[in-house]
Amino acid sequence: xxxxxxxxxxxxxxxxxxxxxxxxxxxxxxxxxxxxxxxxxxxxxxxxxxxxxxxxxxxxxxxxxxxxxxxxxxxxxxxxxxxxxxxxxxxxxxxxxxxxxxxxxxxxxxxxxxxxxxxxxxxxxxxxxxxxxxxxxxxxxxxxxxxxxxxxxxxxxxxxxxxxxxxxxxxxxxxxxxxxxxxxxxxxxxxxxxxxxxxxxxxxxxxxxxxxxxxxxxxxxxxxxxxxxxxxxxxxxxxxxxxxxxxxxxxxxxxxxxxxxxxxxxxxxxxxxxxxxxxxxxxxxxxxxxxxxxxxxxxxxxxxxxxxxxxxxxxxxxxxxxxxxxxxxxxxxxxxxxxxxxxxxxxxxxxxxxxxxxxxxxxxxxxxxxxxxxxxxxxxxxxxxxxxxxxxxxxxxxxxxxxxxxxxxxxxxxxxxxxxxxxxxxxxxxxxxxxxxxxxxx
Amino acid sequence: xxxxxxxxxxxxxxxxxxxxxxxxxxxxxxxxxxxxxxxxxxxxxxxxxxxxxxxxxxxxxxxxxxxxxxxxxxxxxxxxxxxxxxxxxxxxxxxxxxxxxxxxxxxxxxxxxxxxxxxxxxxxxxxxxxxxxxxxxxxxxxxxxxxxxxxxxxxxxxxxxxxxxxxxxxxxxxxxxxxxxxxxxxxxxxxxxxxxxxxxxxxxxxxxxxxxxxxxxxxxxxxxxxxxxxxxxxxxxxxxxxxxxxxxxxxxxxxxxxxxxxxxxxxxxxxxxxxxxxxxxxxxxxxxxxxxxxxxxxxxxxxxxxxxxxxxxxxxxxxxxxxxxxxxxxxxxxxxxxxx
Numbered sequence: 102x103x104x105x106x107x108x109x110x111x112x113x114x115x116x117x118x119x120x121x122x123x124x125x126x127x128x129x130x131x132x133x134x135x136x137x138x139x140x141x142x143x144x145x146x147x148x149x150x151x152x153x154x155x156x157x158x159x160x161x162x163x164x165x166x167x168x169x170x171x172x173x174x175x176x177x178x179x180x181x182x183x184x185x186x187x188x189x190x191x192x193x194x195x196x197x198x199x200x201x202x203x204x205x206x207x208x209x210x211x212x213x214x215x216x217x218x219x220x221x222x223x224x225x226x227x228x229x230x231x232x233x234x235x236x237x238x239x240x241x242x243x244x245x246x247x248x249x250x251x252x253x254x255x256x257x258x259x260x261x262x263x264x265x266x267x268x269x270x271x272x273x274x275x276x277x278x279x280x281x282x283x284x285x286x287x288x289x290x291x292x293x294x295x296x297x298x299x300x301x302x303x304x305x306x307x308x309x310x311x312x313x314x315x316x317x318x319x320x321x322x323x324x325x326x327x328x329x330x331x332x333x334x335x336x337x338x339x340x341x342x343x344x345x346x347x348x349x350x351x352x353x354x355x356x357x358x359x360x361x362x363x364x365x366x367x368x369x370x371x372x373x374x375x376x377x378x379x380x381x382x383x384x385x386x387x388x389x390x391x392x393x394x395x396x397x398x399x400x401x402x403x404x405x406x407x408x409x410x411x412x413x414x415x416x417x418x419x420x421x422x423x424x425x426x427x428x429x430x431x432x433x434x435x436x437x438x439x440x441x442x443x444x445x446x447x448x449x450x451x452x453x454x455x456x457x458x459x460x461x462x463x464x465x466x467x468x469x470x471x472x473x474x475x476x477x478x479x480x481x482x483x484x485x486x487x488x489x490x491x492x493x494x495x496x497x498x499x500x501x502x503x504x505x506x507x508x509x510x511x512x513x514x515x516x517x518x519x520x521x522x523x524x525x526x527x528x529x530x531x532x533x534x535x536x537x538x539x540x541x542x543x
Numbered sequence: 544x545x546x547x548x549x550x551x552x553x554x555x556x557x558x559x560x561x562x563x564x565x566x567x568x569x570x571x572x573x574x575x576x577x578x579x580x581x582x583x584x585x586x587x588x589x590x591x592x593x594x595x596x597x598x599x600x601x602x603x604x605x606x607x608x609x610x611x612x613x614x615x616x617x618x619x620x621x622x623x624x625x626x627x628x629x630x631x632x633x634x635x636x637x638x639x640x641x642x643x644x645x646x647x648x649x650x651x652x653x654x655x656x657x658x659x660x661x662x663x664x665x666x667x668x669x670x671x672x673x674x675x676x677x678x679x680x681x682x683x684x685x686x687x688x689x690x691x692x693x694x695x696x697x698x699x700x701x702x703x704x705x706x707x708x709x710x711x712x713x714x715x716x717x718x719x720x721x722x723x724x725x726x727x728x729x730x731x732x733x734x735x736x737x738x739x740x741x742x743x744x745x746x747x748x749x750x751x752x753x754x755x756x757x758x759x760x761x762x763x764x765x766x767x768x769x770x771x772x773x774x775x776x777x778x779x780x781x782x783x784x785x786x787x788x789x790x791x792x793x794x795x796x797x798x799x800x801x802x803x804x805x806x807x808x809x810x811x812x813x814x815x816x817x818x819x820x821x822x823x824x825x826x827x828x829x830x831x832x833x834x835x836x837x838x839x840x841x842x843x844x845x846x847x848x849x850x851x852x853x854x855x856x857x858x859x860x861x862x863x864x865x866x867x868x869x870x871x872x873x874x875x876x877x878x879x880x881x882x883x
Contacts, residue, residue, distance in 0.1 A: 111559045267559060339876065352877035423552050430558040437551055457559075458552055464565040464622045466664045469819045470770075478876035481824065501875050509557035517565045517622075523555045 102305060104330035105343040107477045109510045111333055111431070113306050114267045117390045117397040123274050125401045126414055128175050128200050132405030133185050133442040134160065135193040139234040140241045141167030148196065152179045157208045157381055160196055163229055169242050170230040171196070174383040174403035176204035186438040188427045188447070195442070198405070214376045221293045228293075228372060231381040232445070236367035237261060237272075237336065238428050240446030243368055247293050249357060255294040256360035259345055260287065260369055262303040262310065263329065263336035266429025269449040271386040272366050274399045276303070276310040279370045280317050286373030287322065294362055299324035300345050301366070304331040333431060334508035338363045340477050352504055367448075382445060389415045393422030393452030402443050409439040411450060423458040426451040431509045464517035472511035472521060478504050482511035482521045489524035494535075497528050505529065569623035571768055573630060575759035576814065580634070582742050582752040586692040587638035590705050591748050595633040597642040601649020602629030602674075609658050624663050628652050631671035631814060634749025635807060635854070636678070639690040639719075641707035644682055648674040668861045669818045672854050679854070689745040691720035720745035724806045724850040727797050739804035746806065753804040760813035769817035772826055776833020777812035777840070778803060784841040802841055811853035812836070821861040828864075828871040835860045 137143035144161030145168075154160060154173035161171035177200040187193040216224060229244035249255050260283070264272040276283065287299055303311050305328050315326045327345050334340055339350050341363060348359040356363055371382050383404055390397040395416025402411060408425070412418055418425070426433035427447050443450075472482035480501055488496045502525055511521040584591045606625035609615075619625065629649045636645055652674025660666040679686045693700070722745045723734035738744040742752025749756075764771040781802050788796035802808065807815075816822060816836055823832045836856045843852025 109561075111561070343876075349877055352875075354877070423550070424554075424558065425551060426556075426558065428556075430556070432556050433558070434556070435551070435553050437553055451558075453558060458554075459560075460554075461560070461564070462621075465619060465662060467565055467568075467622075467624070467819050468664060468824065469565075469568065470824050473824055479873055480875055481872075483824070501878075504875060504877065512557050513559060514561055516561075516563055516568050518560075520555070522557065526555070 102330040103327060103344050104332050105335060105340040105477060107475055107479070107510075108332040108334060108340070109475050109513055110331070111267050111513060113331065115270050115273070115306065117268070118270045118388050118399055119273065121270075121274075121397065121399050123278055123386055123399045123401050126403070126406065126411065128206060128403060129406050129410045130200050130202075131180070131407070132174055132198045132200070132403060133195045133407060133440070134171055134174065134198065134405040135185065135187050135195040135442065135444065136161050136171060137187070137193050138171070138240060138404075138444040138446065139169055140239070141165070141169070141245075143194065144168055144171045146182065146194075146196070148179050148182075150179055150182055153177075154179060154198060156204075156206050157379075157383055159230065159381070167242055167245055169234060169244070170232040170381065172232055172381045172383045173198055174405050175200045176206055177201040186441050188434060188436060188441045188444060190437075208378070208380055212379050214379060216289065216292075216376050221295070224289060224293045227375075231372070231375050233368060233372060233375075233382050234445045235365050236371065236385055236445065236448065237365035238432065238446050238448050240444070243364065243372070246357075246362055246364065247290065249294065249362075253357050254360055255296050255357060255362045256298070257346065257362075258287070258290055258294060258296045258299040258324075259341060259361055259363045260299060260301040260366050261336055261338070261341055261363055262301050262307070262314075262366040263341060264307070265304060265331075265333045265336040266431055266433075266449070267333075268390050268451050269388045269429045270390070271388045271399055271448050273307050273310055275367050275370050275386055276307070276314060279374075280314055282370040282373035282377065283314070283366060284317070284319055284322065284373070285377055286369035286371070287324070289372055289376055290362075290364065290369065296362070297323070301326045302329055302335075302341050302345050303327070304329045304335060306331045334477055334506070334510065337477065337506050337508060339506065352501075385443075385445065385447070387411070387443060387447055388449040389452075390449060391452035391454075392456060393419050393425070393454045394450075395419065404445055405442045407439070408436060408441050408443065408450065411443060412439070412452075418452055419454060421454040421456070422452050423455055424453040426453070431513070432507065461518040463519055466517055466519060469516060471514040471516065475510040475514045477508060477510065478506055480505060482525075485525060486511075486519050486521045489521075489528055494528045494532055497525075498532060502528055503532065565622045565624075568768060569627050571766060572763065572814070573623065573627055575762045575768075576630060576634070576749070578755035578758050579749045579752065579810070580630075582755045583634065583638070583748040586742060586751065587690060587748060588693065588700050590638050590690070590701050593642055593705055594636055594638060594640060594645045594748060595630060597645040598633035598636070598649040599626055599629035601646040602626070602632065602653045603649075605650045605653040605658070609653075619663055622663070625653055628657070628670045628674075632674045634810060635671065635675045635747050637686060637689050638748045639688060639705065640685055641709075642705055643707070643709045644678060644685055648678045651677040664820055666820055667864070668858055669815050669821050672815060672858050675854055676858060689720050689722050691745055692743055692751070722746045722806070722850065723801075724844065727801065727805075728844070728850040731794065733797060733801060734805065736800055736804060739801070747810075750807045750810045753809045756809035756813055760809075763813070763817075769813070770822070770826070770829045772829040773817045773822060773833040774812040776830045777808070777816060777837040780834040780837025781808065781841055784838055788841070788845060796845060802844065806844075806851045807853040808840060811840075811857055815853075816857050816860070821864060823864050823867045823871065825868065825871040825873060827873070828867040831867050831871065832860050832864065835863065
């Protein structure tokens, strides 16, 4: 069975929500839509306080190429435009919408789009204005990846249905329940990219999804489902390309340099839905799971719904909960403010208890090299960790710290409990800052 | 707000962790030495226990004093590495060695083998072997005086000069025996393989029974505590080199099986060479490292002045490890094709 080299085998912990069908979460009274939910420039505001907005109406437009549209997830009134807590920990300018309790909450624009006559450029613009980002967690604007630079070619489209983060099952449920949207979305992207073939990469802990999608591939489409051995971090773009096509993305380059575009399966389903029903990205499937939540679920949640409301809907947190994460346990971000909104890149909410959250004592590195055997990009985390400890960040550059994908496999396996990836993140941030300063100076 | 919110921790991902920590790993390595320890005690009686205790006391005591002196956290005692160093050193010593020497060896192993390099993880050479090399250089007679084996009936008897006072020449002549390696070296006498296999021949405390060390080794490979490429590399090279020599002159040169199962080869290949700190970090490097040891062992045993060469072979290859690491570093992801 196909896979990439190295990596780790944490348990998948997906049984909590694997078999729970997606359920629509009711609209809440107040929603918070940050103008920056993606990598790139924040969207440019199109509404003002007191404006009436309709579900699906654009309220923020792209403020440049690497920027996207934002939409009202409910029909209601713009209550305020102010700085609000963002899941990243920052304060971000956000549109606060109070729901109109009497509205039936239908779409503002409710018909299929006539897309077959459109050019790739027009389709890309629709996707950009539709507000699409990678729903796997990185929240990188989708249309940027679809805009193939001059002279390059996207031969293959890889659909990322790997979902290698333990606990999360949102992509799994989307594949099982929205496969029509997935295939429709693939058609759109094939038209945009002009690619020869598509592959849907799925790990073999989702046998049902592999079998179902295999059966449902429309006869006129040229693609296949690729079953992958379950291993973390296979959902990382570079690892997935290696697993499916045995191609390596050169350091500092992009997948398009090896003729590949990778898109998350949830993103594709969302695009399919937009072209089928006219609905932009105003809601997404989120897995709410972990030993700390009363009722683990897979919910279809309007973007902007507050974390506290979601937790309440799932029966609330158990008393011994110590950590609430946006994302999975390997790369997720812990939350401290319960009023942060669900965003476009929020794939899961994981609630961990005292049992799982332990602070461990750090021991000296004994160079057992489990980290070296785990690192999917062949770095030497042991050496990097030693350099990080003495803050020799320049020295870390020589050991290619900038190629680190921050998957956390090294920290996971380290028997000496050394916070390796945590230190690498700090080093990378400082090095990037320094490089930016140097660029400014010269 | 609503109900009292739970106290939430703010730390950085990942939040999943494999459970086994360094002290547990070291404990497992110590467990896998138990067959060899028990065999040593069976053959060499209470002296065996005392030598092990003295060596561990020297090693752990030194680490402890260092930690108190430098006011460091007590991590390096808790991680069991000093204990393992003391134990490994004891297993390489003659069972009849005076206890004070074993104790001193433990001190030197930790102090000169590890601490002066900056503690565990920074040492270049295997600490236990540094301790042994020091003893060999300082007390060549005591380190080459071997007690004969016995069985359970001799369990309470002391061997050699166990309680000799430091630096005092002992007046009592202890019973001694020749090891299979020195018999081979000086008399061209080949010990039977079964004796080598089950340890019923004279030699160091924990080195005589190949089978017991192999058992521990297989366990460690299965649990992924050691890199199997190192012992296999050693065995491979020993077999090749010794077979070639044996083929040239079967009377003068011992066969590969003798080299494989005699002396400290098993203990060295399985427990000493695989010390993660002083062995290479790449798989290819581990092959080179292991084969280098195998080659040096046969070379020293056959053509050197000493009957045994495992210790120096490993220490020499420890010294080359940084070089091996540099040469065998595999290209990292995304760098192979960018050159084309």
